[in-house]
Amino acid sequence: MDIAVIGTGYVGLVAGACFADLGNKVICVDVNREKIELLKKGKSPIFEPGLDEMLDKNIKAGRISFTMDTADAVKRSQVIFIAVGTPQGENGESDLKYVEQAADTIGQALNGEKLIVNKSTVPVGTGSMVEQKVARHYKGKFHVVSNPEFLREGNAINDFLKPDRIVIGARDEKASRVMEEIYRPLGAKILFTDIESAELIKYGSNAMLATKISFINELALLCDNVDADIDAVAEGIGLDSRIGKAFLKAGCGWGGSCFPKDVKALIHTAKKYGVDLKIPRAAEEANKRQKLLPVKKLKARLKSLKGKKIAVLGLSFKPDTDDMREAPSVEIANALLKEGAKVSAYDPVAMREAEKILKGIVFAGSPYEALEGADALVLVTEWNEFREIDFERIKRIMKNPLIIDGRNIYDRKRLESIGFAYEGIGK
Numbered sequence: 001m002d003i004a005v006i007g008t009g010y011v012g013l014v015a016g017a018c019f020a021d022l023g024n025k026v027i028c029v030d031v032n033r034e035k036i037e038l039l040k041k042g043k044s045p046i047f048e049p050g051l052d053e054m055l056d057k058n059i060k061a062g063r064i065s066f067t068m069d070t071a072d073a074v075k076r077s078q079v080i081f082i083a084v085g086t087p088q089g090e091n092g093e094s095d096l097k098y099v100e101q102a103a104d105t106i107g108q109a110l111n112g113e114k115l116i117v118n119k120s121t122v123p124v125g126t127g128s129m130v131e132q133k134v135a136r137h138y139k140g141k142f143h144v145v146s147n148p149e150f151l152r153e154g155n156a157i158n159d160f161l162k163p164d165r166i167v168i169g170a171r172d173e174k175a176s177r178v179m180e181e182i183y184r185p186l187g188a189k190i191l192f193t194d195i196e197s198a199e200l201i202k203y204g205s206n207a208m209l210a211t212k213i214s215f216i217n218e219l220a221l222l223c224d225n226v227d228a229d230i231d232a233v234a235e236g237i238g239l240d241s242r243i244g245k246a247f248l249k250a251g252c253g254w255g256g257s258c259f260p261k262d263v264k265a266l267i268h269t270a271k272k273y274g275v276d277l278k279i280p281r282a283a284e285e286a287n288k289r290q291k292l293l294p295v296k297k298l299k300a301r302l303k304s305l306k307g308k309k310i311a312v313l314g315l316s317f318k319p320d321t322d323d324m325r326e327a328p329s330v331e332i333a334n335a336l337l338k339e340g341a342k343v344s345a346y347d348p349v350a351m352r353e354a355e356k357i358l359k360g361i362v363f364a365g366s367p368y369e370a371l372e373g374a375d376a377l378v379l380v381t382e383w384n385e386f387r388e389i390d391f392e393r394i395k396r397i398m399k400n401p402l403i404i405d406g407r408n409i410y411d412r413k414r415l416e417s418i419g420f421a422y423e424g425i426g427k
Helices: 010-021 033-040 051-060 070-075 097-109 126-137 156-161 173-186 195-226 230-238 259-272 278-291 293-302 328-338 351-357 367-371 391-397 412-418
Strands: 002-006 025-029 064-067 079-082 115-118 143-146 166-169 190-193 309-313 342-346 376-379 402-405 421-423
Touching (some): 002 010, 010 064, 010 156, 033 064, 051 064, 070 097, 097 115, 097 126, 126 143, 143 195, 166 195, 195 230, 293 402, 367 391, 412 421
Parallel strands (some): 002 025, 115 143, 309 342, 309 376, 376 402
16 A cells, blocks of 8 residues: 655654555655655664664665655555654643644645544544544545554564554544555454544553553562562562563663653543543552662662762663653652762663753763772663673772662672672562
8 A cells, every 4th residue: 555654753663664564655754854864864763673674675675765745645645644743741631733733734635535544642532633623624535543553662663563453443444444454464453443442542551551560669669678579479460360470570660752651641631531540640659759769779778879979770761772751760860960979871772862861970881881980880771781791890890889770680699699789679
């Protein structure tokens, strides 16, 4: 099929590249000229494993192109995906201005019966809003569909090509059939529903996962006070088939572009309809506290942090991405600076993004440079290269051999045998 994808952010670019890889002819649209020029060269403006190679392959095959001309892309396509950003607005509400702008532009450019697909994460009622916007400009027949994404940063291409499920919210069978044809090559389970349910499935999924993480983090706090081991507790809970083991890994909080924004948006949407969602609110509150737990543990060990050098390893909100949005490292680093500490940090990928956000800290060229003369190491992001770091070398170069393991990736007994003091989360 001929497909247009409006927005070359994380969702739009991955979707566009994967649609092209499945044999469709894809036009990706963005208003950012610098981004479009970069993409024309086969270079992704975001870090995502395998994406540069997929773009290069499909550009050479003539299956994907990039433009700033939205109207032309709409005219040349059968299906138009809206994949623009929906940033967090006031009070946690989703800011839909880019979706509204896309809908207006599509309406003005439509030249036949086509599908308009919301791929952006949007609150309930957005599909109806898009229908109304388009209908103001175009009096012919068109279809609006909700098709939320469930991509994990760092694993997005695999998630797109091998999804757990595909959700399609549509008002008529014709639209459903076209969407089914697009996704047929994946052989995945397709759930057909109404538009409003599809919109809510996305927010509900992320809120459920965030709540699951916050719950195990709450249990980790209890483990610290009763001398229990959260890893054993989580394993025992996760072996229950009704619960499952996924997202039961205790740590120093969740972040990223989805969980924080989507939980807030769900709470705000419910409030508009007179519903108080107490569990998502509690999950959010628990996460705020969890992000600062490593600082609390440092203060308990070192008493005063003033003048102390603290090395922070890992800055992105999770491994295999350079995404710094709502990353726990930001809260931790700023709290350390407020306490008068000197912060040295290293991340294998996210340093450039971190420099835009974090001020007053030293960005090191390697983990060992960050740890030189440090009074403590705080592990925030569990990059693989940190798992097998040279602890004997670290012991020699640190001023004080203290490790705060914010992701529970290290073996306490091994580290204590070398001479480290160790603090995990619920350990």
